[in-house]
Amino acid sequence: MTEQEVPEAPRGGRERPRRTATAEQVEAAWSDTKLAQELYHDWEAGSYDDKWSISFDQRCVDYARDRFEAVGGRPAQPYGRSLEIGAGTGFFTLNLMLAGLVESGVVTDISEGMVEVALDHAAQLGLDVTGRVADAERLPFDDASFDLVVGHAVIHHLPDLRTAFAEMHRVLKPGGRLVVCGEPTKVGHTIARRLSTLTWHTTRAVTSRVPALSGWARPEQELDESSRAAALEAVVDLHTFDPDELAALVRESGLAGVRTHGDELLASWWGWPVRTFEAAVPEERLGWGWRSFAYRTWRALDRVDRRLARVVPQAVFYNVSVTGFRPR
Template sequence: MTRDPAPNPHATEEQVQAAYQDPKLANVLYHDWEADTYDEKWSISYDQRCIDYAVDRFRVATGGTGPYPTALELGCGTGFFLLNLMQGGVIERGSVTDLSPGMVEVAKRNAKSLGLDVDGRVSDAERIPYDDNSFDIVVGHAVLHHIPDVPAAMREVLRVLKPGGRFVFAGDPTRVGDLYARKLGQLTWWLTTNVTKLSPLSAWRRPQEELDESSRAAALEAVVDLHTFDPAKLEGMALGAGAVDVRAVTEEFSAALFGWPVRTFEAAVPREKLGFGWGMFAYRTWQRLAKFDQDVLSKVLPRDLFYNVLVTGSKPADPERL
């Protein structure tokens, strides 16, 4: 077996400049750089809060919760989706892949600390390094929008699935949702970083070097985010790859309108200024709004207006249909 490359969390200026012309290199550099702090940045945990979140996303997409004996997480990041699904009893044994060596390393480390049976490989989503018919399910969270050729990745997903196996991808941005989330984030960043220049609020301003680092990260993040999705077109990609029983659903409208400014504000002020009380307020408010979106707004608003899209489908039980 070819040895996986080592993480590179300290890219050179030359590498960063090259990444602006190479989205796969940008993904490797950005996610290697983020790997050790990614869970903290996105409030990812492996306790009941995130177990419930992951299992609920799976249930929203599929209507069920398994269990599935073997699973692959594509573009695993730190293992958030797979590891919490395993803890929630949806998946029994798992494998992870990511283009970023740093992310694969952290995902495997997280799995080990949780006592979960997980192996990992550094790989391109368009060339998955596992044999045909290997997995009962393939999952991914916030990954499809990073992949240059999504239809090719879908074909690979179907190749490694067993006949009748299922895929579930969650957490990718819709075209409309991404538009308002980015605008809200940009406005919140501008307001917060400028208001905290005022003397009475200077204690709320993060050190300039940290703000500069965040700005550089945001600039590279714009390179790694390659797609937004119309739900119907995403369904078409999956069907075109040969999937059956395909369905896309969306979620988070009021929750996204609240969540993106909050998340941006948190990134723009010193962490020590926001304590446990703030964290619980932000999480519980987002949680209530997400439930309102699901129970009420999803019944009256077009699905294209919501921020997140989830898509699921299956490999035909008859391989000849692929």
């Protein structure tokens, strides 16, 4: 499928109620990170696309292709069979397929809810995709099964990175490539969190204390309702990365040709406060005009970041991507 043939695509799939974790499950998850991963991502599955502005149209096709090619290069021909770990709702695999970089895909996630949504999207798009609930540290696939293994914003959730990379190496065919994108750097994450925290407290203070803006305050009931499972985010985000240390870890797994690439510097300084502001106010207050302005600004800053990537150290960008291949 070529870029020009991208079909009218779903956003959010069919309506799903949130999978609500019991108080007992949440309590247990505080000391069991894999249970926390499952509960948190099950809870987020139905709203994940909206939270992260995920779609399967030219906007996200371009984003996924650009992030992949920035670190993994442009392949001479599409990869035949691809595996994605921690696929969520299918953003990376499905958009790479729509971009013509992958012919068939297997999506996995520790969350059953995420796998269900990803397969729904694939079916609506008419893509050759299968899915399984799977732990990235114990992949249920034969050795040398895939031409490509990908991940996007996933390895910072994995408790045992050495075991996970060893598994990715194992299931790659000789000559097959690993491409993992969208992982937070130590410096970038620190800056983003501080900007987000400042934005959250400022927005909540202004909308609660200025009478003329009272209609912009998100109801406390909505915030309380989401707080229990959402609090598990503190448990599921396990790592931030130094690019050199990440590259060394991937080499340790046996992959060759390892390299990293930094993405989003100025764009993250804009994007994280914007997302935080959007979470702090009622959704109906923000129309298409706002969303278009926010996205166009992000895109402009991202273009600047691509030039900065030539001279600015990767460690200060928000995201780091890594690639390598299994020697023949």
